[in-house]
Amino acid sequence: MADVIYKRCYFDWGGRCAYCDVALPRIKTGGKIKASIDHFIPLAKGGKNSRANRVLSCYPCNLAKDDTDPRETNQWPHVEQRLAAIAASPLLSHGQLKRLIPELVKQVSVEA
Ligand SMILES: [Zn+2]
DSSP states (O other): OOHHHHHHHHHHTTTBOTTTOOBOOOSEETTEEOEEEEESSOGGGTOOSSGGGEEEEEHHHHHHHTTOOHHHHOOOHHHHHHHHHHHHSOOOOHHHHHHHHHHHHHHHHHHO
């Protein structure tokens, strides 16, 4: 996963898991993966690898969701709404992300 894609996803989701809202201060803590990028509509089910289909997810939620297709379960309407809002929002430049991410990490770390 390209670093900038992860950063953008991390920023778009405010450093929190899309599913359980847990604060995710970093992708890894003590070598353990804590955060991951989940494809809301699984790639295996025809989902696209695009910003409109990428959500920040804690590792347990990502494992639990696995290849569940949200179009079949209707389990996460709030995630779907937020994805639509993110897809419609302006794409931040790499430079902007570089400035904003450390601030966000600091904020989220306090809560985690
Ligand atoms: Zn979670």
